[in-house]
Amino acid sequence: MDYTRLGGSGLKVSRIALGCMSFGDTSRGAHGWALGDDAAEPIFRQAVELGITFWDTANVYSAGTSEEITGRAIARYSRREDVVLATKVFFPMHDGPGGSGLSRKAILEQVDASLTRLGTDYVDLYQIHRFDPDTPVEETMEALHDVVRAGKVRYLGASSMHAWQFATMQHAADLGGWTRFVSMQNQYSLLQREEEREMFGLLAHQGVGSIPWSPLAKGRLARPWGEQTLRSENDPMGQRYVDEANQPIVAAVGRVAEEHGVPMAQVALAWVLRHPSVDAPIVGPTKEHHLADAAAALDLELTDDQVASLEEAYTPRLPSGYA
Secondary structure (H helix, E strand, O other), X not given: OOEEEOOOOOOEXXXXXXXXXXXXXXXXXXXXXOEOHHHHHXXXXXXXXXXXXXXXXXXOHHHHHXXXXXXXXXXXXXXXXXXXXXXXXXXXXXXXXXXXXXXXXXXXXXXXXXXXXXXXXXXXXXXXXXXXXXXOHHHHHHHHHHHHHOOOEEEEEEEOOOHXXXXXXXXXXXXXXXXXXXXXXXXXXXXXXXXXXXXXXXXHHHOXXXXXXXXXXXXXXXXXXXXXXXXXXXXXHHHHHOOHHHHHHHHHHHHHHHHHOOOHHHHHHHHHHOOOOXXXXXXXXOOHHHHHHHHHHOOOOOOHHHHHHHHOOOOOXXXXXXX
């Protein structure tokens, strides 16, 4: 495994992040494709064996049960000090005034709830899951700064918003003397490259690292076009990638994979890892080979001609995943 600093911070993370959205208790609101403790055990063990120390979850994943399973896995298969643990806040956890959004009440309530579920007294990276248009950015940034000062959070990150929104929040932190974001968890893959227009330039200018979600486009880049899995048939987020305009891109991934004699997932991830702003793409495994393929992508060298063939069929599209 390779390691890097997260953005301009001193925090060292593995260059592949373990996405824990795949884990949850189906009896308590998790998706039908989610893995419980027993089914997830070999994946957590493999992450430890591969040196994947960066683990990412969210309070909303599987109605909180992803955090519970992730917390138990750290205790069983690793040590808290060996894992860079990340979680998120924004989406609804309950109907009360502190159940969603980025108000001071919500942030202070939800960070404590996440710590309880994770079984830890601090989170390494606390991320706002989306931009909250209903809360002043100053209120959000000061509340986030306060949880850092309280020792409950080590670093702050953001996820999926317009570049102007992210710049506004960073500026508010600067004006208030509050903690800035060190990372952006944005959607980036061969099927969704709109972050190249504004966000990546902003991240490079501000020394903020990118930890892309869905680098395999919910698995669409890991298998031939039209091939389905249990998750692709049941995950509504994956439906954003079914446009026929994406078929030639997927076909190009297949051709390059055949040239190298590797699975398609390795090619798609190797392309994401080439971007200078990308620190650690997030891989949400449901099978053991998913993490092995991700780790192998770190050593896959794509030629300039192969990169050109992967990129040539892309057409401009609306950014997605901001809501």
